[in-house]
Every structure is written in structure tokens, then in C-alpha cells.
Amino acid sequence: MPEHIRHPLIKQDAVEQRLYQLDLAGKALAASTLVVLPTGLGKTIVALLVIASRLEKAGGKVLVLSPTKPLVEQHASFFRKVLSIPEEEVLTFTGSINPLQREELWKSGRVIVSTPQVIENDILTKRITLDDVTHITFDEAHRATGNYAYTYIAEKYFEIARDPLCLGITASPGSSDERIAEVCRALRIESVAVKTESDRDVAQYIQKKDIEWKRINLPSEMKEIKDLLQKVLDDRYKKLTDAGYPIHNQRYVSKKDLLSLQQRLQGELRGLPESSVYTAISILAEILKVSHAVEITETQGLGALRMYMERLDNEAGSSKGSKASKRLAEDLYIRQAVHRLSNCDCEHPKMEHVKQIVFEQLTNKPDSRVIVFANYRDTAEMITGALAEIELIRPVRFVGQASKYKDKGLTQKQQVGIIDMFKAGEYNTLVATSVAEEGLDIPSTDLVLFYEPVPSEIRSIQRKGRTGRKHEGRVVVLVTKGTRDEGYYWSSLAKEKKMQSNMQTLQDIMPSGARENHQETLTDTEYNDQVTLADFDENSPKVIVDQREVKSSVARMLDKAGVDIILKTLEVGDYILSDRIAVERKSTEDFTSSLIEHKLFEQISNLSRTYQKPVLILEGENLFTSRKLNPAAIHGALSSIAIDFGVAVLYTRDSEDTASLIKQIAKREQTEEKREVSLHGKKASQMLPQQQEYIISSISDIGPKAARSLLQHFGTVENVIKADYEELLKVRNIGPKTAIRIRELVSREYTG
Template sequence: PSPHTPNWESLSTWVYPRNPSIRSYQFAIVRRALFENTLAAVPTGMGKTLIAAVVMANYRRWFPDARVLFMAPTRPLVRQQLGACSRFMGMHSSEACELTGQEPQHRRKALWNQYHAFFCTPQVVENDIRNGLLPAGGIVCLVVDEAHKASGNYAYVQVVRALEGKHVRILALTATPGRDPLAVQAICDHLRISHVEMRSEASVDVQSYQHARTKDRVIVRTQGTLVGELENALVDMMQPGVTRLQRAGILNQANPRYITAYGLVQAMSRSRAWAGRERSGAIGKHMGDYGILHRLAGGMSHLLIHGIRQFQNHMQEWVDSSMAGKGSRTQVQFVLQPTFQRFWTRVQAACADPSVLGHPKMDPLVQILLEHFSTAKDEARSRGDAEEDTRVMIFSHYRSSVQEITQILNSHSPLIRPMAFVGQSTKKGSQARMTQKLQLETIRQFKRGQHNCLVATCVGEEGLDIGDVDLIICFDAQASPTRSIQRMGRTGRKRAGRVVMLLTAGKEENKAMKADTGYQNVQQYVREGRLTLSPGNPRILPDGVRPTCE
């Protein structure tokens, strides 16, 4: 039997808000999520938060003395979801508690006993269960936002593990649950999922609530550009090492252009496994070549996708340490050779020259933006409006790339008014960070139109309410369908939108295709019922109770 004390007067019904208007897919998901541990995979902007709010509200009605928790991965997202769920649940903000790592431990202990609805970062929940501040048995409903993060030892996984054997209903939310079927299966295992509700943009019950969204790909070629010349120089310097590893049976690929850092790691691991103890010395003598190729292959990826300056950032520390005589003898000799020295001098000179565009992608990027904002301005003038009402988001993986894009676009102000939007991390080597306060202020300025172009790292992909965006430009491709879907989901919410992907011909072009295929494979895998779901779905309501929608 469930240890939670029910409010018997409310158990016969469950409530669903009539405002906003009922969407059939949201209602269907709620109806299952109330009684089964559910993974709800719904496209970005299609109302996952309302689903969570309704489930939490009903568990608060049924078990008013128990705790309902909403976990989100970042502090800004915790605060945003607290506000949204409070509106949907008809709950005053004073009835719910926001708990993040900024709240001291002694204060959190009192808050856990004072409130019954909580919006938290998962690390706080994990720590407070472990330290005895939060009794695991007192939690009746747990919502996991951005559930695709529930892998490895992430705090989501640890929290659900701590609730093993407890009577708690789990609702997991995501735009897409994983990059491949194995990742989706892992999330279901980690979160004890017994039922999956998955929707895509093609789902019949979702289509009527979406706006048109076009998707264009601009293929950028590097031949005849500085990036292309540097790529050719890298290939020439890598070729001798590649040939030696191929002759040793470590590599199958003879062309440096097709070698990746990850592929090198896999090749070396296979060779070590095959060699055994007898041939370990033969493999070991090639580690110098392996280390150099691993660094250069990673650098080439940075160069071709993000450009010269990100390539310099990737290589700088390695080059400096080699110049100082640190690292393997092979590595030091490679960096000190005249061929590499001339190459590196050219890289440094290009990066120091503000007139040098870091990547040929910059040209179509600027052109697309100028056309977009000029058209919007003309349309606003024809309507008699003082200013255009349009917003653009640009995504790039690295902060250095975000800063470079922002600087280039600033030269086209006031038509383009860009602002960088990056994370809070202060890890070694990271570029300028943004505090949570500055992040929220940047979003407010973007919504008000002080900035009409937000240039963001992955911090702009998940969850946060950025407002209406008409154009998304992806400066780089992501192999993960999760990230690709989240990026594209930022537009087409309240009106028609457009997504443009800037892809370097070759590897990056193939990476984008892989993400599309991965998303389709996940959809098909779930539709065919091939997931192994958790059989231990706890019953929380008393026996014989079958609530109906009020």
C-alpha cells in the first residue's frame, strides 16, 4: 500500500484546465501520465510544461501532505518552469518553492518541511536525499525536464535510483529522447519508465497546432579560401604519420582528410586489443604519431566547421607546450620543424587580422541576415510600423565562434543588433561567461527588441523562453538529433518560421544527414514498440479508486 495519506474527497476525479483550450495530444498524455511512469517526447513549443503542471496539480489534490517535485537542469529553467506551472496550476508563487544550489543547506532543510511543491535542480535533490534533508518516501510525484540528460551518473539518474521501491509517479519530458534507440532505452531504464508517449511534427494530433517551418541547407565549400589552403597544409603534414600507422596495421584509412580524432581512438583501441601482450611494444612505438594525428585531426574538424580562430584555440596550448619542450619527443620535433612553424605563423597572422573572416560561412550568414532584416523593415514600413518585429537566433557550439560572429554582425548595426548568449561555466580555457542575471537580462532585451539577433551556444537550445523567433541559423551541424530538434524548435511556434543550416561540404554535411536519420530511427523504434519498459509501475492511489476527468 502507498504510504501517502490521500484526500478522499478529491480521489474520485482528476482535473484538467479548460483555458488554454484543450489540445487532444496533451489531454491523452496527461490521462496516461497520471497512472503510469511516462516518458513524454513532444516537439519543442508544443506544451510539455502544461502536461507537467496538470499531473502535479492532481497529485497535490489527491495527496496534499506529500511533496511534488519538478526538476530542471539549470537555475534559469527552474525559475521559468516555476512561473509557468504556477499559472497553469492556478497556484500562487508563494505556495511553491524554488530550490537550487544557491540556497544554503540549513535553509533548504526548513524549506523541505515548509512547502509541498518544489522546483529544483537535480543536484540539490540528490544531495538532500543523500544527506537526509529530504525524506525520499515523502515524494509522490517527480517531473524530470529535459529527460534526455538522464544518462551515466547525471543527477537525474541518481535521484530516481534513490527513489527505488518508493511510491512515486515519474513524468519525464523531452523534445526527443535520444540520439539513437540505445540512448532512448537507457533513459527508460534510468527513469523507470513504463509507458512512452511520443509525438513528432508529423503526428496528426500535433500538426493543427503548428505553424509552417521551412528548412534550408546552404553548402559552403572551402576550396580556394584560406581555410581550404590551411586544410591542404594539414593534410600534407599528417600524411607521413598516417602512412606509418597504416603500414603498422593500426589504420585502414590512407587519406588524412577522412580521419577523425574519434576514429583514431577506436583504431588504436582495436589494435591494442588484437595485439595482446606479445605485440604491445610494437603498437607503443607508434604512440607519438598517434598523439600528433589525434591533435591535428581534431584541429582540422574545428577548422572546417568553425574556422581559423577556433582552430587556433584548439591548438594553442598544445603548440605552446611543445615549443617549451614538453610532451613526447616526436611531438616536440614535429612542432619545431620549419614546415609546421611556417604553417603556425600563417595561422597566427590570420587570426590577428580583423579583416580576415574566420570561415567562408560568414559570407552567406551575413547575406541571409541582411536580406531577412531588410525585408522585415520594408514590410514594417508598408504597415506604417516604426520598427520591424522580427527576431533571429544563431547557434554555434563554441563561445569563441559566438564572439566572432557577434563582432562581425555588429558592423551591420543598427539593422542587425546582435548579442552573444553563452553559459555560466568558468572552466579552464573558456571564453567570457555570462552570469545567470546577465542571461535573464539578455533574454528580456531580446524580447523587447533592443537586440534582434541572439548568437547562442547550447545554452540557448534548451527550455528557456526566448520568445518568438522567425529565423534560426545553425552555424554548425550536430550529430545528435536531440540538439538539432531543440535548435529548430525555437521557431515556428506562434507564426511561420525558417531554419537555415550552414554546412561545410563533406564531413559536416554528412553529420547533418546522420542527425536526420537518427531522429527517424528513434521515432520508428518507439512506434514499433521495441523498447523494454519497466514492469514495476507502482500503484499510488488506493485500491479500487478510478478517478475520472472532472
């Protein structure tokens, strides 16, 4: 009989005692620690031990953060089951719970399990404070890079909490020194604790996990289609060379290489670039699309290629479609490839292997659970359909929430329901994309099948970790010979080995006893910079921020810079800086998309009518390349925004730059000009001219400039409406067509 954990806050006989987990928990209680432990060896148990100890000795409340709602529900259920505290004190926070309700629940909770985005929002809106939080667990800690919510929460936690301590847990922190160091900096990690499957105290708990690599030949029919696509690529590479941007080793160029060139070209657009830059950017867009089609052919199959080519054709036929897709749709070799596709009934041999492998697994062990991983949704859909034709197999597709053309995503509620049915055996095969790679607690998964290798060591480790938890498991990876599959296979393998080596090195040079020295280093390099950014003073400016803008990192940058944020749902604008200034922030991608979708001028018009001094901030450096619009169209839109609508257009590099600019304008308005930040206040009387302009400009073909001319000439809205045709023609900017339209609108009988 195994021994069980004994602790006043852990239920008796609820958790088996394992020495390596106690060892890791001890280190994590001594200092903020990153724990790296192979999947299936109880990272959550380590967190439980630390949480129970902190609740007992430090009091307060603890926070457990996990990336997705299914994981949040899973962890909360576990803690309710094993902790000796009232179940109602273990709370789940997700976006489906009303913010005001979360504010009240926070006061009574002792263990709060949440998605990080929710906590980030609640900190920004000051609905919660972290001052009495004595521990935070960051599940899947490798996500703590860039602008992910973990980084902001950790920063605020160590700034606010009276007695902070955090634990990062992951099976795969990454292979590069830079990535691991970034995670440690972001979470204020002071020590690293690593356990591997070869460690003596871990080995007895490791279940055998057979990993098989099945190498498959590409059929001749598929090679012919691939060759046609390759001819398109060869032609575009030649054109790119002619434009002055040659690609060397074209057969081995990666998507990363192509995106790097795209970034370089975008940089050259600043100032007055040569026409060759625009040509190269346009050609590169075609190369990226065709290169993706080649990859699908090699690694996915013709069914997935058909779906992709259909979407490309749909894009080409749409008014919003890019020029690249339109040119490709007219290309002779592309048309030949599409024709071959329509007459080819063969499929990638991987599909037969999937059916055979899954069928054999369920025949030999009917109670098995199987996960089939595919990189693309189209492939996941095809695999699900193919497996459903076999009587023994009960497959279900498991994908993310986003929806696109002919592809509807799953809500988080649907995801949780599918996992529950998979556990219960209603489905025995989960066909999943990357959404199922992290943290799913499905202990009876016997087989994990990779439809293709993945180049990421983190994703590869996460996928393999879905099996071999409670009993022996099997991993099968399908690899198409002589294709990108093989490149991804070797890349992943090398990165996994490097990660293990790096983690051991990092553990050796960052022992838990080095807490003080490491803390001092972090303080010198990180914390002092942050205090400077905050620029604390008694007259911190206030900014009203639209709720939807929290998804960007501007709000957290404003908070970091010492701005007092007030979150509201705004009908007009994204940021209100005073009673007369509102800001509409658009990334360069948003700007061009809004222009194409005919939403831009409606938003700008509303902004112009509603605020005395409206501002448009354009964020980013790829304005002329994000949607491949004609530069003249963009310049025309910008000139109209500035001249016709009277909106100031300001440019920023990134979210930090935007936050800095917003802070400076708000400070100028509120400190120097002594203006209040208000959605209402004196605005009504000041807004009358804008309201009058709004009424007149609502008439078709009348813009803000013509509306102002009419009101200046006639004095009132009433006089404009009463004016006859000849009187209207006397107004500057009003021609016969517009005069007729006005008279028709105000005099014709209503027939609605």
C-alpha cells in the same frame, strides 16, 4: 475563443485546453510515462496537468527537475503564474541557495523546481526525503543515462516514496533502441506516449517551419592551409602504420574511430607492453589534435583556426604542455600553415552568409529574434563580433560556465540575465553554443541559423525547436561542400528518421495498459540486482565524504551499497573510514595533473601526517596515457608515495569499484576492529608524532623520512632545533647540505 483548462488547482483562463495535451496527461496519470512531444507544443503544460491532478488527489509534494538554472527559473515562474496555490509554496532549488536553507524550505514547499544535482546532494546528505513526493517530472528526460543525477534520483524515489509516479518529457529521446531503453529503465518508465507533427490532434497547432540548406564552397586559400594540415596527418598515419597500428580509409576516419583506437591502446598498456604501444599512443595524440584543426578549417574558418593554433602553441611552450603539442609546434608543415594563416586575410564564406541572412531577417521584420548556433566558442565569439559591426543587429554571445585559456564562461546569473534581455529586445540576436539548445522559452524566435550541422539527432531537433513556436519560423543550415559538414548533415538526418520510427514502435509495444507486465520485467532485471548491491544489514558502515566528492558518482554508489554517508568539508582526504584511515581518491587524470602541477605531494604529505593509516585510491585504467607522462616519472611518484610517505596505493577500475573497496575497508575497520568514524575524538593524542614530523619536514629539502630520522635520533623537536652542525651530520639520511639548511633556518636573524 479557445476553451481553457478547468481544474481546482489551475487558475481560471490561464491555460488553453488542447486535446492532445489532455490525452498525454491522462496516460501519464495511469503509469510512469515517457512523453515525446515536438518542441513548442507544450510539454510543460502536460506536466502541469499531471502535477495539478496528483496534488489534488494524492496530496504530498511534487518535484520538477530541469538540467539548468535558467530552465529552473523559467519553469518556477510558469507554475507560480498558473497554479492556484500560494506562490511561496512554489520553490526553486539551485546550488546558490544554502543547503541548510533548502532543508527548511523543503518542509513547506508543495512544488519544488530544482536542478537534479542539488536534489541528489540533498538526498545523499539526508537533508530531504522523497517519501511524501507524489510526483516527479524529469524535464529533458533524454539525459537520464549513465551517471547523470536523474538516474540516482529515480532509483531512490521508487525505493522510498509511498506513492511514486514519474513523468519524463522530451522532444528527442535518441535514435538508438539502446539509448531509449536506457532512459526508460533509468526512470522506471512503464509506458511511452508519442505525438508527432503529423498527428491529427496536433497538426492544427503546428506553425510552418521552413528549413533551408545552404551549400558553400571552401575558398582556395583555405584549401591550401587544409592541405598542409592534411600532410601532417598523412605523415602521422604512416608512422602509426609503421608502429603496427594501421588506420584504414584515412580520409573518412571519424573522431569516434580514433578514440576507440586510443582506448584499445590504453588497454594494451597493462602488464609489460611493447614500446610500440607508447609510440602509437603518442602519435595518436598528435593525430587527434591535427584532425581537429582540419575540422575547424573546413567547418569554422581561419579566425577559429588561429585561436586554436595559438592555444596549441601556448600549450607547447608551457612546462605542463604535452609532448604531442611540442612536436607539432616544431613540425615543418604546421609552421608553414601558421605562416599562411598570418598572411591570409580571407575568412570562411559562412561568415558573410551569416551576416547577410541575419541582416535580411531583421530588415524585413525588425522585431525578430534570431538565434545563431555554433559548435565552438571561438566561432561564437567571431560571429558576435562580425554581427556587432552591423548597425541593425544587436548580438550577444551565450556560452556555458566553464572557463579556459583566454575564454571566460558565463555564470548562471549572467545566462538568466542575457535570456531576459533577449526576450525584452535589448539584444535581437543570440549567438549560442550547445548551452542554448535545451528548453529556452523564447516564443518570438523567428530564425534559427546553424553555422554548421551537428551529427547528433537530439541536438539537431533541440536547435530547430527554438523557432516555429507561436508563429512561422525559419531554419537555415550552412554546409561546406565536400567536408565533414556534409557527413554530419546526412548522419543527423538519418538518425532523426530512425528516432521517429523507433518511438512509434516503442509506443506500439509498450502501451499504458501493459503496466503490470512491464513492471514485472523491470523488477526481475533491475530491482533485484539493486537490492543485492545494497547488502542491507544492521551494521551498515559509516563514511565521512568530502562535499566536493559528490560530483563523482562514488558517493551515490556508496549510498546504493547501503553505506551511511556523512557529508562534510574536509581539509585533508576525500573519505574518512575510521579514526585512523582516510582515503584520497584520484582518477588517473587527476593523479597525473596533480603531479604536473606540483600539488600531489603536498596532498599526500598532509594525508600522511594527519592519519595513521592513509590510503590513496587510483581510479581508472589509463594512468600511463592520460597526460602522456614518462612512465618512469609515474613509477617514481608511486614509489615515493608508498615508501617515503607510507601511504598505501590501491587501484580500482571505476567509481563502482572504488565504492565497493571503500565499503569493505570501512566495514572491516568499524565492525571487526570496532573503530569509530571521527574527525576528532582521540585523534589529538594519537596525532602528536605526525604533528612533530610536520614541524620538522616543513624545513626545505627535508621529507617525511628525514624528519622521522631526526626525531628518532634527538627525541624531541626542541633537541632537533638546538642540535649543532656536527651533531646533525651524525643522523642517518642527513648530509652537509641539509645540516647547513637546518642551522641556517634556526639561527639566522629574522628580517621579514
